[in-house]
Amino acid sequence: MEIEMPVVIVGAGPGGLATSACLNKHSISNIILEKDDCHASLWRKRTYDRLKLHIGKKFCNLPHLPIPSDLPNFVPRVDFLRYLDNYVNHFKICIRYNRYVDDASFDVKSGKWRVCVRDNRLNIDEIYVADYLVVATGENCDEYIPMINGLESFEGEYLHSSKYLNGRSWYDKNVLIVGSGNSGMEIAYDVSNWGANTSIVIRSHMHPLTKEMVFVGMCLMKYLSVEKVDKLLVFMSKMMYGDMSKYGLIRPKEGPFSIRVRTGRPPSIDVGCIKMIKKGKVKVYPTISRIKKGKIVEFVDGKSGQFDVIVFATGYRSNVLEWLKDYKELFNENGMPKGCYPNHWKGENGLYCAFSRRALQGIVYSSQKIANDISLTIDAKKLLAEAVEVNARIKLLDE
Numbered sequence: 083m084e085i086e087m088p089v090v091i092v093g094a095g096p097g098g099l100a101t102s103a104c105l106n107k108h109s110i111s112n113i114i115l116e117k118d119d120c121h122a123s124l125w126r127k128r129t130y131d132r133l134k135l136h137i138g139k140k141f142c143n144l145p146h147l148p149i150p151s152d153l154p155n156f157v158p159r160v161d162f163l164r165y166l167d168n169y170v171n172h173f174k175i176c177i178r179y180n181r182y183v184d185d186a187s188f189d190v191k192s193g194k195w196r197v198c199v200r201d202n203r204l205n206i207d208e209i210y211v212a213d214y215l216v217v218a219t220g221e222n223c224d225e226y227i228p229m230i231n232g233l234e235s236f237e238g239e240y241l242h243s244s245k246y247l248n249g250r251s252w253y254d255k256n257v258l259i260v261g262s263g264n265s266g267m268e269i270a271y272d273v274s275n276w277g278a279n280t281s282i283v284i285r286s287h288m289h290p291l292t293k294e295m296v297f298v299g300m301c302l303m304k305y306l307s308v309e310k311v312d313k314l315l316v317f318m319s320k321m322m323y324g325d326m327s328k329y330g331l332i333r334p335k336e337g338p339f340s341i342r343v344r345t346g347r348p349p350s351i352d353v354g355c356i357k358m359i360k361k362g363k364v365k366v367y368p369t370i371s372r373i374k375k376g377k378i379v380e381f382v383d384g385k386s387g388q389f390d391v392i393v394f395a396t397g398y399r400s401n402v403l404e405w406l407k408d409y410k411e412l413f414n415e416n417g418m419p420k421g422c423y424p425n426h427w428k429g430e431n432g433l434y435c436a437f438s439r440r441a442l443q444g445i446v447y448s449s450q451k452i453a454n455d456i457s458l459t460i461d462a463k464k465l466l467a468e469a470v471e472v473n474a475r476i477k478l479l480d481e
């Protein structure tokens with residue numbers, strides 16, 4: 083069965099929803115194919131209970147419908163989901179759920195994209211044919227757990243952070259969180275509050291900042307250079323946290339926003355973990371070297387500890403390369419856009435990418451760019467067709 087559609091969007095996360103809403107505003111028919119049985123599945127199924135947006139809401143509004151003004155600046159996960167549900171209804175976004183896109187390629191002959199889909203529920207295959215293909219599968223698709231010598235024989239429980247909801251069942255257990263990104267730091271804080279004996283592996287250098295500091299920094303970016311904003315943030319971080327090297331926390335030489343611009347890595351947000359570390363309630367370890375027999379974990383400094391649970395807050399991988407052919411011009415070997423924000427969103431032959439390393443803020447930008455570009459291209463094609471027709475008529479008259 084072949085289904086023709088001007089625009090096919092793969093993925094119904096915030097990126098896919100925002101792009102569809104912008105296309106609807108231009109009255110351009112489009113459809114979202116989503117592998118899960120719901121939209122915003124990352125926020126609905128793969129985030130922990132205490133999560134609130136790390137970024138102030140004014141930077142997380144999707145296009146054409148702001149987050150309600152009565153919600154707090156750092157919107158709780160459930161309220162953000164409600165906002166996204168309302169967004170889908172408001173813009174009458176058309177989503178086909180349980181559709182896993184397992185192949186998409188550009189057919190030179192027809193000049194169209196052929197998107198092969200597995201309907202997980204009915205166990206049937208479908209083919210969608212489109213003029214434009216928008217990749218909105220995000221940068222948080224496949225859970226990533228690093229290869230660690232001995233992990234397969236670890237006798238405790240281990241899981242990826244996407245499976246973590248809360249630490250209710252870990253009271254008095256020895257829990258190790260691996261990774262000091264925003265999820266790792268927040269999960270360590272949460273687990274400790276649930277009464278677990280908590281440790282965290284911190285490998286990278288960081289400038290700890292509160293959500294409020296990051297919010298101020300993002301607002302100031304409109305008026306000041308990155309270097310000036312960084313100077314201010316590092317000063318505030320030093321005033322608030324002091325020297326933390328004795329706890330294993332080293333500040334990098336480069337400022338937090340410069341790192342973000344260069345690598346896309348967001349600033350390290352502290353929701354209370356640093357206080358726990360200083361109080362000795364959360365113990366810091368360096369990189370794991372191997373897992374020994376039973377539940378013993380050994381670290382690169384020679385120290386070791388016994389743990390009942392390991393939570394890997396070690397991030398995600400994009401899955402684009404698994405299903406998209408003809409990607410090389412737009413995506414790199416990691417399935418991330420080759421171009422840095424704001425030059426990441428457009429490829430050749432009607433191929434677009436809705437995500438960048440700028441999370442929701444990047445999505446707002448890409449979705450509008452993509453919809454405007456598709457609209458302009460459609461208008462240009464119409465004009466061209468009209469010109470060809472007029473030319474043909476003139477030729478006929480001449481004869």
Ligand SMILES: Cc1cc2nc3c(=O)[nH]c(=O)nc-3n(C[C@H](O)[C@H](O)[C@H](O)COP(=O)(O)OP(=O)(O)OC[C@H]3O[C@@H](n4cnc5c(N)ncnc54)[C@H](O)[C@@H]3O)c2cc1C
Pocket residue numbers: 092093094095096097098115116117118121122123124125129130133134135136137142181182183184218219220221222223265401405436437440441442443445
């Ligand atoms: C714990 C956590 C907290 C975060 N907090 C913030 C925050 O506070 N602020 C912020 O700006 N960002 C935050 N982020 C970043 C987050 O990635 C973005 O906010 C946002 O979800 C990205 O939207 P997206 O649409 O690009 O990707 P996603 O939300 O990941 O959506 C991609 C969709 O594509 C679907 N999909 C994937 N492959 C296929 C396929 N082959 N076929 C069909 N469908 C497919 C997936 O099922 C998914 O529904 C956070 C991320 C995490 C993990």
